[in-house]
Amino acid sequence: MNDAYEVVVIGGGAAGLSGALMLARSRRSVLVIDAGQPRNAPAEGIHGLLGREGMSPLELLVRGRDEVRGYGGEIEDGEVASVARDGDGFEVSLADGRHVRARRLLVTAGLVDELPAIPGLRERWGRDVVHCPYCHGWEIRDQAIGVLATGPMSVHQALLFSQLSDDVILFANGHEFAAEQREQLASRGVEIVTGEVARLEIEDDRIAAVRLENKTVKRQAIAVATRMVARAGFLADLGLKTVEHPTGMGEHIPADPTGRTEVPGVWAAGNVADLSAQVGAAAAAGAMAGAQINADLVMNP
Structure with a gap:
């Protein structure tokens, strides 16, 4: 790891590697720092990504790392502890005591899924405990599916999974539902089971x-x-904090369509900014942010 780079990418998932690839191909000095905590690590395969359907998440990252390195980009395993403004750039401090400077930052650290404290949920997460009908629905089609109510999205979730199975139960788990919601569920044959x-x-x-x-x-x-809560605590010294997402699904870093945040010189892409982004959308956002950072460096050398 060198002392300074034009761009440091924090997070080595689909968004971070795509952004790094765009920057490396533009002949920028770029370093990806990856904590090795991909959200989709428990999943057997990636779904809904054209040309890569069913590929292991780990294999996708291995291929992406090789592609970034093939254009001169660098990748370092490590966890970012904090980021501070340093003149016209940034100082990135790692948990192991290392430091590196960057003129621009691309934050793609992803998010953490906070599950209810019910024994068995975390242990089966990403296998037969799932969240997304588009990511996992086909794999559990025609099975006896239970939807665990956690908030306003649960009724919508139950309705979506009812398209994939005729045997869907919504466990209320202390939540109440409006009459209109009950009618929607009944029309799709979804039973509501009360009790904790x-x-x-x-x-x-x-x-x-x-x-x-x-x-x-x-x-x-x-x-x-x-x-879903974006991994962004290391940005606190820059005054860039997560805020509640308009959907109520969790906390994200606000960014414009190009990935630019409210802090000059900092872009964000992937799940850290878009909580519902699947792999393809995260990769596209990372590529867009990488291109925008390169353009910004051209205009402000």
Whole structure:
């Protein structure tokens, strides 16, 4: 790792590697710092990405790293602890004590899915506990699906999964639903089960049932809308903090369509800015931000 780069990319997922690729191909000195905590690590494959359907998330990252390095970009494993303004650029401090300067920053650190504290959810996350019908729906089609209510998105989630299976149950788990919502669910054959969910029953390394306070309901897969929070605590010294997303799904870093944030010299792309972005959208946003950073450096050398 050198002392300084034109651009430091914080996060080595689809968005970060795509942005780095655009910058490296533009002959910019670029460093990607990756903490090695991809959101989709538990998933067996990527879905909905044309030409890469079913590819292992790890394989996609390995290929992306090789492509970035092929154009002279550098990739370093490490966790960014803080970022501070340093003259007309930035000083990036890593948790292990290393430091590096950058003229521009591209933040693509992704997000954290906050799950309800129900035993079994985290253990099965990304396998038979899922959140997105487009990412995982086909894989659990025609199964007995339970949707765990966590907030305003849960009814919408149940309606979407009802397209993929005729056996969908919405576990209210203490939440109330408006009459119109109940009518929508009934019209799609979605049953509402009241009562607090205690845990998931696991048998043979698979979900077997949902245990409530006074009964057990057999299920094969669980859908849950997580609260999604962008990884951005290291930006606090710049005054760039996460804010509540307009959808109520969690917290993100606001950025314009090119990825530019309110802090001059800092761009954000991927899930850190767009909580619902799948791999393809995150990669496209990273590429756009990389191109915009290069243009900014051309105009402000």
